[in-house]
Amino acid sequence: MVRSYWKLLKDLGMSKKGFNNEIEEYKELIDSRLTSEKEKEQERNALIAARQKRFRERPESEKLVGNLLQIKYQIENYLNNPAYSNKNSFPKFLSMYVDTLYKKRKDFASDLDINPIILSQIINNHRDPKEEFLIRLIVHSQAVFKSFGHFDRDLWPKLYYQDKMCEFLTTSEKRRKIEERHVNNKVVDI
């Protein structure tokens, strides 16, 4: 004999309203912890199989959006965590951006109307980008991100100037002993 679902709940001492309230409350709680290693492995395999199939069928444009967002979020993370500063972040992220979008870097140079040799020197950290390059890069990035998100206009300049700041702090520390000899503090006597 099949008993009604709500009758079963009643027998368990739970009202229909109480059950629904409990379901509502659980919507804001997730507990994914699995204790059995066998179960973990089964879940992992099921996920891998389902994802592989979906990835094969995924359009390239969607993959490109994922990779571009990755660059943007990594730049934002980097700028928000100065402890990880390094003086080559601008060329590193620039090369990631260019290589994600273009098969050949000279095509990007052409789109920005700059000499490919200059682009190569900037990417290899042998030349500083001029202001006009930074502005063109901002315009390019904002146009690329426009269809699926946004790209703050200050990200590339902040990245560039953070590199400069990092470089200055490193070199100035080394030169400090030499430069200190040139400074007199005759006026200040506190």
Place this chain on the structure above:
Amino acid sequence: MFTRQVYFSYIYAMYIVDKKSDQKDQIEIVPIELDDLKRVPKSKFWFDWREEINYDVFKLQISGTDEILGLISMETHHQDSRLEIRLLAASKENRGKNKKFDRLVGNLIAFACIRSITMFGSLACVSLVPKTRLIDHYREEYSMIEAGKSLFLDGKELLEIIKRFGDE
């Protein structure tokens, strides 16, 4: 610091909505600190969050305030390019029909998606194991996909969640 990777402690342009006033409040999702553990008892956040010390735990709060409204614990499976939501909880007053704020859970899931994209780009994936009777809820509300007992987000569905709750 509770979280091993300080690298991900940043703030997004996300918001929650006060159900009574419809007012939007900007939020921040930042790593939990050891001192916070005293403020997240089981009576309010359902789980014993001290057990999550070896995982990446983040707290959700309204920007400029220190009241914790939600918590999420995640484990990164680098080999699988996947981020797993181990635990997630809204505070007691933000659960059920009479909850104060909307979008808490969505924001925390979107945060996991952004974090996964940051690490894995186009391969990004977020997974969880739901209670059986809530599978339909997560599928309908967050477009999650079933695999075994798990639900996951990747590709278009993952990007949609970021667009809906995140800053895109």
